[in-house]
Every structure is written in structure tokens, then in C-alpha cells.
Amino acid sequence: MNDLKILIYRNPLFAKCPDCKTPGSLHRSRARNAYEQIIKKFTFFNMYRCRECGWRGMRSTLVFTLASLKSIFIYLIIGGAVALIVRFILTKFIIK
Ligand SMILES: [Zn+2]
Incomplete structure (x- = not known):
């Protein structure tokens, strides 16, 4: 029997930008407001920004497959x- 993990860890830093599709262009972005801080603290989501196109948003470090x-x-x-x-x-x- 192989792995029975429900959630798989995936580092968004190596993922493609959802906007410009550049691989490896995302980097961690600081939470700007209370809402983002709450998300960051209590979920697996973090804020990321794209170096290439300036896209900014939440990415999960755990994925459901x-x-x-x-x-x-x-x-x-x-x-x-x-x-x-x-x-x-x-x-x-x-x-x-
Ligand atoms: Zn981008």
C-alpha cells in the first residue's frame, strides 16, 4: 500500500505564476491587512507575489489531488x- 496522504505539501515558490505562467517567479509577500494576517495564521494559505508581472495573491502550501x-x-x-x-x-x- 502506498501513501495515503490526503493533503500533499507543495511549495508555491516552485509553482508557476497563475497570471503570466512564469515558473519559479513567485516569492512570499507580507500580509498587508488584518484579513490577510488571519488567513496566514489560521490556514495553509500564504501571500505570494510574482516577480515578473506583479501578480499578488494567496497560494496554498497544501494541495488536494x-x-x-x-x-x-x-x-x-x-x-x-x-x-x-x-x-x-x-x-x-x-x-x-
Ligand atoms: Zn506572473
């Missing part, structure tokens, strides 16, 4: 199976 959906699905199946087993044991041996 198709493999993430698969992991969630597997976890749900495991959770469901455990719930069934527990119910079975409870009804069979404990509740009479």
Missing part, C-alpha cells in the same frame, strides 16, 4: 468496516 480523493474513499471504507464489526460484536455478545 485526485489521489487525495482515493485516500478519503479508502478511509471511509475502513471506517465503515470498523463500524460494522463493532456493531456486530455489540449485538452478538454484549447486548442480549
Whole structure:
């Protein structure tokens, strides 16, 4: 069984700029207001700015992929199976 990570860490510094598509042009930008500071503190988002075109915005350091959906699905199946087993044991041996 391979990795069952739901969120994958990805450094936006190596990502393409969403505006001009230049790879590796993003750098961290300081939070300008309270709203941005809150986002920065409590989420996985950070402010970034593009060196090439001046684009500025939020990028997440954690990404959700198709493999993430698969992991969630597997976890749900495991959770469901455990719930069934527990119910079975409870009804069979404990509740009479
Ligand atoms: Zn750009």
C-alpha cells in the first residue's frame, strides 16, 4: 500500500505564476491587512507575489489531488468496516 496522504505539501515558490505562467517567479509577500494576517495564521494559505508581472495573491502550501480523493474513499471504507464489526460484536455478545 502506498501513501495515503490526503493533503500533499507543495511549495508555491516552485509553482508557476497563475497570471503570466512564469515558473519559479513567485516569492512570499507580507500580509498587508488584518484579513490577510488571519488567513496566514489560521490556514495553509500564504501571500505570494510574482516577480515578473506583479501578480499578488494567496497560494496554498497544501494541495488536494485526485489521489487525495482515493485516500478519503479508502478511509471511509475502513471506517465503515470498523463500524460494522463493532456493531456486530455489540449485538452478538454484549447486548442480549
Ligand atoms: Zn506572473
